[in-house]
Amino acid sequence: MNVLADARDLAAEGPVCDACLGRAVADRSHGLTNADRGRSLRIAAALDDDEPYEPTDTADCWVCEGLCDEFDAWADRCAAAVEDVEFDTYQVGTRTPPLIEENERLLRAAAGLDPDAGEVFKSEFNREVGKRIGPLTDTTVDFGRPDVQFTLDVDADTVEVDVHSAFVYGRYRKLERDIPQTEWPCNACDRSGYVGSQPCGNCGGTGYLYEHSVEELTAPVVRDVMDGTDATFHGAGREDVDARMVGTGRPFVIEVLEPRRRNIDTDRLEGDINAFAEGRVEVDRLGLATYDAVERVKGLDASKRYRAEVAFDGPVDDDELAAALDALDGATVEQYTPHRVDHRRASITRTREVYDATGERDDPTHATVEIHGAGGLYVKELVSGDEGRTDPNLAGTLGVAAEVTALDVIGVYGEDEPFEDPAYFREAAPDPPGVASDPVDGSGGEGDSDASAE
Numbered sequence: 001m002n003v004l005a006d007a008r009d010l011a012a013e014g015p016v017c018d019a020c021l022g023r024a025v026a027d028r029s030h031g032l033t034n035a036d037r038g039r040s041l042r043i044a045a046a047l048d049d050d051e052p053y054e055p056t057d058t059a060d061c062w063v064c065e066g067l068c069d070e071f072d073a074w075a076d077r078c079a080a081a082v083e084d085v086e087f088d089t090y091q092v093g094t095r096t097p098p099l100i101e102e103n104e105r106l107l108r109a110a111a112g113l114d115p116d117a118g119e120v121f122k123s124e125f126n127r128e129v130g131k132r133i134g135p136l137t138d139t140t141v142d143f144g145r146p147d148v149q150f151t152l153d154v155d156a157d158t159v160e161v162d163v164h165s166a167f168v169y170g171r172y173r174k175l176e177r178d179i180p181q182t183e184w185p186c187n188a189c190d191r192s193g194y195v196g197s198q199p200c201g202n203c204g205g206t207g208y209l210y211e212h213s214v215e216e217l218t219a220p221v222v223r224d225v226m227d228g229t230d231a232t233f234h235g236a237g238r239e240d241v242d243a244r245m246v247g248t249g250r251p252f253v254i255e256v257l258e259p260r261r262r263n264i265d266t267d268r269l270e271g272d273i274n275a276f277a278e279g280r281v282e283v284d285r286l287g288l289a290t291y292d293a294v295e296r297v298k299g300l301d302a303s304k305r306y307r308a309e310v311a312f313d314g315p316v317d318d319d320e321l322a323a324a325l326d327a328l329d330g331a332t333v334e335q336y337t338p339h340r341v342d343h344r345r346a347s348i349t350r351t352r353e354v355y356d357a358t359g360e361r362d363d364p365t366h367a368t369v370e371i372h373g374a375g376g377l378y379v380k381e382l383v384s385g386d387e388g389r390t391d392p393n394l395a396g397t398l399g400v401a402a403e404v405t406a407l408d409v410i411g412v413y414g415e416d417e418p419f420e421d422p423a424y425f426r427e428a429a430p431d432p433p434g435v436a437s438d439p440v441d442g443s444g445g446e447g448d449s450d451a452s453a454e
């Protein structure tokens with residue numbers, strides 16, 4: 001095969017622009033645009049034949065019908081479409097008109113080439129428009145997960161823009177009880193607030209079972225600062241509604257849909273959220289995260305450290321409590337699905353490790369205990385025994401009925417690696433908290449610097 005002969009055959013079909021000519025032999029050489037290839041072949045053929053060189057006007061091209069002259073115009077339109085959107089990366093896709101695809105096949109067939117020889121129109125259009133957008137917007141192409149996706153619909157003569165979500169990682173503390181992590185709609189009225197024409201008695205006509213949620217106290221602030229259309233809260237598990245989340249907090253990611261701003265100041269955002277939540281919830285360790293941080297936060301195996309207020313049915317002395325906690329320290333516990341857990345869930349016996357168990361008596365019938373356990377350990381049942389469904393348990397070991405009267409989660413830690421892995425951040429990652437071994441106060445202080453091996 002001779003590329004010059006091919007070029008003559010391709011050009012013989014009618015006026016073909018340099019780009020369409022070059023595109024049919026796009027697999028030849030590199031560091032050239034298809035227009036470079038086409039023009040060079042035309043010049044080489046003219047020299048070879050010793051004929052005058054005759055450039056072809058792109059507007060006359062029967063293959064692309066002049067579209068190869070419009071790269072600049074489409075790039076300008078893309079840039080204009082995102083004038084008020086902040087982004088760092090983008091990608092371009094093109095919907096090729098079927099007529100152009102057919103012309104491409106006809107051109108190659110006429111020259112006796114493979115129907116898919118060289119490169120398809122769509123690839124050239126994506127690349128040529130794409131490389132012009134970067135300098136216009138001071139951004140770069142990203143073939144993975146760009147901030148902005150442009151779709152050029154040539155037939156419809158439109159530029160569609162998808163602004164992909166932005167993500168903020170952080171840790172939250174829930175300083176008041178009876179706040180669910182996410183909004184809890186009322187089932188009785190299907191969140192409408194009404195049963196028939198009457199206000200719903202179950203939720204007081206609000207449609208929700210709780211006035212506040214961690215989501216509602218945090219996500220709207222991030223949505224507003226990033227100027228998005230909506231925001232979704234993704235937590236690394238969740239504590240019971242009646243448990244506080246204190247100490248070093250629980251990891252979360254807030255996803256903001258269609259943000260117009262994404263490189264925001266996370267220190268300021270932290271202050272904004274904490275002011276908005278009015279002491280019910282606090283956040284820290286905020287960082288701009290990547291889209292896969294959501295899956296990471298939801299999926300990473302995590303251990304939890306709890307502090308529980310425990311009431312005993314009879315007096316317990318210091319030595320008995322210390323011995324019982326010693327017996328649990330390092331124990332492997334079998335737990336049959338607790339009574340209080342959703343009965344639609346399959347009941348199974350599962351095995352969980354207790355990494356650490358310590359505590360002190362407050363008076364003969366009350367104690368404060370701290371338990372560090374593997375993810376999924378039911379701590380209320382570890383204390384009460386749940387009528388024998390959790391074994392071993394604190395009540396059984398003491399020989400006295402015991403019940404958790406108040407529960408705080410004081411730390412959530414990745415089992416094998418910290419949540420704050422730099423690979424999931426768009427900027428410097430926040431420092432991971434250490435595994436706090438000291439008692440942590442409930443005021444949200446930084447009781448997290450004291451790392452200890454488990």
Ligand SMILES: [Zn+2]
Pocket residue numbers: 016017018019020021058061062063064065066067068
């Ligand atoms: Zn053309």
Ligand SMILES: [Zn+2]
Pocket residue numbers: 186187188189190191192193194200201202203204205206207208
């Ligand atoms: Zn209701």
